[in-house]
Amino acid sequence: MAELASLADPALKRALADAAAIVGVALDTLLPESEGPEARLDQAMRYAALGGGKRLRAFLVMQSAGLFAVNPTCAARVGAAVEMLHAYSLVHDDLPSMDNDDLRRGKPSTHRAFDEATAILAGDALQARAFEVLAEPDTHADPQVRAELVLAFAAAVGPRGMVGGQMIDMLAEGQALTAPEVTRLQAMKTGRLIYFSAEAGAILGRASTAQRHALAHFGRELGAAFQIADDLLDTEASTEQMGKTAGKDQEAGKATLVAILGPERARAQAERLAEQAASHLEPFGERADLLRALARYVVERGA
Amino acid sequence: MAELASLADPALKRALADAAAIVGVALDTLLPESEGPEARLDQAMRYAALGGGKRLRAFLVMQSAGLFAVNPTCAARVGAAVEMLHAYSLVHDDLPSMDNDDLRRGKPSTHRAFDEATAILAGDALQARAFEVLAEPDTHADPQVRAELVLAFAAAVGPRGMVGGQMIDMLAEGQALTAPEVTRLQAMKTGRLIYFSAEAGAILGRASTAQRHALAHFGRELGAAFQIADDLLDTEASTEQMGKTAGKDQEAGKATLVAILGPERARAQAERLAEQAASHLEPFGERADLLRALARYVVERGA
Numbered sequence: 001m002a003e004l005a006s007l008a009d010p011a012l013k014r015a016l017a018d019a020a021a022i023v024g025v026a027l028d029t030l031l032p033e034s035e036g037p038e039a040r041l042d043q044a045m046r047y048a049a050l051g052g053g054k055r056l057r058a059f060l061v062m063q064s065a066g067l068f069a070v071n072p073t074c075a076a077r078v079g080a081a082v083e084m085l086h087a088y089s090l091v092h093d094d095l096p097s098m099d100n101d102d103l104r105r106g107k108p109s110t111h112r113a114f115d116e117a118t119a120i121l122a123g124d125a126l127q128a129r130a131f132e133v134l135a136e137p138d139t140h141a142d143p144q145v146r147a148e149l150v151l152a153f154a155a156a157v158g159p160r161g162m163v164g165g166q167m168i169d170m171l172a173e174g175q176a177l178t179a180p181e182v183t184r185l186q187a188m189k190t191g192r193l194i195y196f197s198a199e200a201g202a203i204l205g206r207a208s209t210a211q212r213h214a215l216a217h218f219g220r221e222l223g224a225a226f227q228i229a230d231d232l233l234d235t236e237a238s239t240e241q242m243g244k245t246a247g248k249d250q251e252a253g254k255a256t257l258v259a260i261l262g263p264e265r266a267r268a269q270a271e272r273l274a275e276q277a278a279s280h281l282e283p284f285g286e287r288a289d290l291l292r293a294l295a296r297y298v299v300e301r302g303a
Numbered sequence: 304m305a306e307l308a309s310l311a312d313p314a315l316k317r318a319l320a321d322a323a324a325i326v327g328v329a330l331d332t333l334l335p336e337s338e339g340p341e342a343r344l345d346q347a348m349r350y351a352a353l354g355g356g357k358r359l360r361a362f363l364v365m366q367s368a369g370l371f372a373v374n375p376t377c378a379a380r381v382g383a384a385v386e387m388l389h390a391y392s393l394v395h396d397d398l399p400s401m402d403n404d405d406l407r408r409g410k411p412s413t414h415r416a417f418d419e420a421t422a423i424l425a426g427d428a429l430q431a432r433a434f435e436v437l438a439e440p441d442t443h444a445d446p447q448v449r450a451e452l453v454l455a456f457a458a459a460v461g462p463r464g465m466v467g468g469q470m471i472d473m474l475a476e477g478q479a480l481t482a483p484e485v486t487r488l489q490a491m492k493t494g495r496l497i498y499f500s501a502e503a504g505a506i507l508g509r510a511s512t513a514q515r516h517a518l519a520h521f522g523r524e525l526g527a528a529f530q531i532a533d534d535l536l537d538t539e540a541s542t543e544q545m546g547k548t549a550g551k552d553q554e555a556g557k558a559t560l561v562a563i564l565g566p567e568r569a570r571a572q573a574e575r576l577a578e579q580a581a582s583h584l585e586p587f588g589e590r591a592d593l594l595r596a597l598a599r600y601v602v603e604r605g606a
Contacts, residue, residue: 037471037474120423163428
């Protein structure tokens with residue numbers, strides 16, 4: 001990790017930090033704390049959504065939107081919606097009846113900091129609020145764009161996307177999955193939202209179908225590379241470095257490509273996927289250089 | 304009242320049954336069962352959403368849409384989305400860390416029929432799918448209408464609406480709430496989705512602001528009347544009649560207007576609210592007769 005700091009592209013590091021700061025401000029504004037007795041819900045939503053994280057998904061939205069000269073304030077709103085959705089998925093994944101994890105981003109997970117009922121409701125409310133933000137006129141003046149964002153987002157996070165992937169993941173615990181089965185599971189569970197994040201800029205920018213597909217393909221392969229790198233980290237890093245319980249996927253008998261292929265072949269596959277991802281960016285020339293650097297970064301951060 | 308009720312009752316009963324059948328078919332189509340390992344999620348979603356229920360909310364959508372000659376297939380899709388959302392809210396409310404209820408609509412609740420993790424995910428997926436259906440072009444050709452539906456729906460079911468109300472309800476257990484506090488809680492927890500259901504027809508029908516407000520006010524007061532009637536039923540009916548555990552709100556120390564005002568004053572208030580609700584329908588003439596009959600029905604069904 002220390003090595004990474006010196007290897008990492010300084011422009012990427014700066015851009016990631018900038019995006020994280022911008023989306024943090026957006027989340028703070030979009031998730032106000034109310035005066036009523038329901039304030040506890042707002043507190044739990046803010047605890048889950050504002051508690052740090054790399055904001056990789058928001059960065060993707062903002063970078064892909066930048067390719068089409070989208071108003072950065074609009075892109076930041078979509079980035080914030082994606083981060084709300086991601087936060088809700090972590091809150092529910094950490095619940096006792098799911099992964100039963102007490103630690104998230106170096107802090108007690110939401111059901112530990114509050115209680116189980118509040119955590120379930122905070123996740124539910126974050127999902128609703130994410131959809132609301134996408135549909136608000138401030139996100140884009142054209143209702144066609146807003147409706148398309150909602151539609152693509154719902155497809156990414158619903159039963160054929162993220163939640164379906166989480167269902168398969170729960171059922172797969174202790175089962176021997178094949179590499180294609182694991183790949184499909186992860187494409188649904190984490191890949192689809194990353195895919196949407198890359199695609200969102202094209203939707204916001206009313207890009208051509210070809211451009212939208214190029215970004216979607218970039219997002220798909222980036223998401224797959226990211227998942228393998230994350231699984232490598234889980235086996236190699238300590239809990240302190242991770243900010244969440246390390247080694248727990250192995251312990252829970254979770255199927256990962258690292259377990260099936262071994263770390264070396266898994267790392268080679270992640271690198272191949274990251275290169276493939278970057279190849280889809282060709283039409284965008286050097287304006288996509290930060291996205292290319294991101295593809296390298298996601299596979300190198302575990303080194 | 305009694306005279307009108309006896310005139311309208313058979314027509315209302317028929318219309319309610321028709322709407323329930325139509326929305327049942329729509330839900331069956333909109334929630335297909337997949338082939339993959341995630342089929343368990345689809346099964347749980349279908350179990351929760353297709354398991355009967357009065358379909359009052361879908362009826363409201365379809366009736367209010369009928370005032371503006373909206374294509375009934377479009378209205379049924381919005382009705383189905385509302386019922387998906389309602390089903391998800393019941394699945395999560397019944398969870399052990401919430402109301403811990405084993406019985407719903409005369410059957411084991413979803414976490415009893417499946418398991419807790421599957422129930423949480425089925426609720427999450429039903430919420431995403433509800434938003435997706437609203438944003439799909441089949442729901443309305445005009446993206447402005449679809450974006451408005453999503454926006455109004457999100458406001459109804461998010462932290463300032465349904466989920467916020469459920470949070471207050473959880474916190475209020477065993478607390479002595481005042482009548483205005485209970486009224487506000489219930490307006491959020493159950494009222495907002497009923498309000499949206501009445502308003503949805505006006506959005507679909509691109510009605511005037513005045514017409515949209517009239518239906519929203521109708522929905523608001525109908526929702527309040529409905530909640531009091533439901534609480535009266537809870538104190539009076541048996542578990543068998545209810546299809547869910549009767550008397551449990553009292554046992555859990557849940558604040559209701561019935562507990563605060565006593566059954567007689569609560570019933571009088573429900574009747575007053577139902578009359579107020581109906582008064583907003585005046586501009587729609589006799590085309591709103593079934594909605595008027597519904598306002599009477601919701602307060603009479605507990606008698």
